Amino acid sequence: MTTRTAAGISDAVRSGELSAAEVLEEHLGEIERREPEIHAFNTVTVETAREAARGIDAAVAAGEDPGPLAGVPVALKDNLCTRGVETTCSSRILTGWKPPYDATVVTRLVDSGAVPVGKTNMDEFAMGSSTENSANGPTLNPHDTSRVPGGSSGGSAAAVAAGFAPLALGSDTGGSIRQPAALCGVVGVKPTYGLVSRLGLIAFASSLDQVGPFARDVRDAALLLETIAGHDPGDSTSLTDPVPELTGSLHRGVEGMRVGLVTEMMGEGISADVAARTRAAAEALADAGASVGEVSVPAVSYGLTAYYLVAPAEASSNLARYDGVRYGLRVEASTTAEMMEATRTAGFGDEVKRRIMLGTYALSAGYFDAFYGKALKVRTLIREDFAKAYERFDVLLSPTSPTTAFGLGELTADPLAMYFNDVCTIPTNLAGHPAMSVPFGTGADGLPVGVQVLAPALGEAEMFRCAKVLEDAAAGLSDPTAAGAAK
């Protein structure tokens, strides 16, 4: 498999050492070889990718600089709008829909010289933790195809792990970038809410959704985040703050940095090998000069409950527009109301329907205060408890996912067990803070383990420095990124 980094590709393409076309063909070859087995993509855009690569090469030949991601293939989660390219959220209800515009993040990628290679599989409308809730069938974990890649951005995580592209974009509402990154042994980042534009990201839960990068190493993830981050006047929730400097400060290490291991995320339900890896990560940071301690963030215990009120509530409203009237699937019926009902019945999968019903109930007259209103109070509590923790620590540390990759079909019959996968990642979304997963060795089953670095709002620079130290320390442990190696 190809193991080139995005930074390496960009340098080589900009200097004329390598052509974007060559880079692309290498990756398309890898896709041809393993995609039938992995099923990371809903659509591979071979022709438009080749055209884009030719454009990059022509620019280089003309003495122009195509940008910091020159010629770098990138996979896009299928909930990011791409002009003229089918964008489905892995749902029957959007099958065949081609947006008339690119998401802001896609525009920024293309403007930086990146070459989009396709749209990746996901849990339908980003609802799930295994990519099994896809109308197109599941994506398999490149490390072990009897296992799930995690979700909901399982296709993007698998694409990077399998070497289909050095970079991918996903979206993270409750852990949908970090958990699959952990399970696939790659780096995954959920940025500060508002750091990356959501314009053109098909909404699941708008107050929690955030677009973020997948990469095989920390530097590439930083490079990708720097490319897509920054104010977008088209997204009213987009921050106007300057983007934290990431790639330029990676080398600064963690000397003197205060790192807190979150006790609530190390207890019940976290498998022993994952907990052990997380402790080992804390030690590695201490060895690199950080001062490491334990910290309690009590309110995170209510995170899962609050999340399963807020996210479904917003989803029930965000997904109302799929009514068969203007675009996507329409199932004909004799009246408008019947047409809407038949369309939604046929178009949505079970998990989506489950969450629409949960959310509708949580917002109903007479229940708002008891459910949605209470969940908003929990969000405030979580923010307050994190704020207290960040008075004493610069970054926090926890497992990303309670376990390594689980088997296909293992949790599909038990939604609550599936929901528990996001117990460590959800509080970050509720707080609007950044967090990232970085591979740190393997579990007892030989599968990748990810540890999560959490930071306060706009604390990405410290978070990435910490992740970089962990990455360097993990290099001595094993090679979880070699997912393409013959098994």
Next chain:
Amino acid sequence: MSIDTERWEVVVGLEVHAELATRTKMFCGAPNSFGGDPNTHIDPLTLGLPGSMPVLNEHAVELAIRVGLALGCTVQPSTFARKNYFYPDLPKDYQISQYDRPINVDGSLELPSGKVIGIERAHLEEDTGKSTHVGGGGRIHDAGHSIIDYNRAGVPLLEIVGRPDIRNAEEARSYVTELRAILVAVGASDGKMEEGSLRVDCNVSVRPRGSDELGTRCEIKNVNSLRSLGRAIDYEAARQVDLIEAGEAVRQQTRHWNEDDGRTHTLRSKEEADDYRYFPEPDLVELDPGQEWIERVRASLPVLPAQRRHRLATAAGVELERTALLVERGLDELCLATIDAGADPERTLTHAEHNLSDERATGIDPRGFAQLVSMETGGQLTATQAKTVLAEMVDSGEDPESIASRLGFEAMDSTELESIVDGLIESNPDEWQRFCEGDQKITGFFVGQVMKATRGQADGKVVTSLLNSRRG
């Protein structure tokens, strides 16, 4: 239909939706303009395409603040919420509106009568598209098919919620007229009811006179003109009184006004009402205009109709109600300046009321107008001559003295007038006989003849008193 107002009191509260006169829509760059081919004023957000996001139109906010301040509201930091319901002309199947924190609260509106109607709130929201249901009964549930025009979807609306302080149809019409005048005065809306720029929902209840409890109300939709508004209120109040007098209860309902049969019909009952599942709109942030912006808007507001009425009433020393028409026709500034230039207030207002219906009248020189009024009160011109000169002033912009002299208007010598009257009595003995017998109608004949003989220069009142003195 009418009710016994000795026994029953009608209580009305109006919710007025005004389309704001912005260039683009509430949350996107699609044009906000009336008409156009169906589905041409649209963009991804208007259609609720996946991935589209709202960005608040600053001009819509400015206009909302203008109206809020004009209504004496407190302008406060506000938030947007989603009102969720499924309907094909609602592109996202939710409407972005303001719910628990509206931009304007606690204002009032003074009617020309002087009565004050409370304003609970005036909040921003987006409009829906327009559905046409084809076939069946023309309603959504039995139509063969429906077609939708999204041109109007996303147009900014200000919903102005009045308190139930209105007591009859006349007051309701007056309220809407006044509100429209304010909206137009501050430049917030064109106020055209016939184009739907101004839409009125009407809450009606009745109660025994003397009671201070509110009766069960019905909300009436589809009231598309001032005339319908009055008719709908009268009909609905009578319907409710009939129910109560027959021993039945009024049920809380939304009812549809049918202009053709002059009745309201049940649209849905309270039990069938949608649960809108309001929650904070996560795609928008808090709207806090800040004191500086609010004060800048306040400073730029024009003098409002109620202030103008009070100003004129004070200057002219007349009843407040008499000023309403002049303010409505925009003649108050002219009257004020004319009075200020020394003209008799009563004569000034009378001329403005009766002789200045021409649209160009607001442009005449107040000094000239004042001079004309003084010529009349000083006896140099008769009332009829003054009217003629005034019309000529509007037409040509000339000063009254040159017009009067060009037309040969000079005060009649009284002996000359007396001899004309005497001559007419002599040559029309039959008519004179009838006049002497008290036939009032024949007065006009003599006045007309005198006018003819004097080419309109005689004063009709003087002629009448001469005739009376000759009768002896």
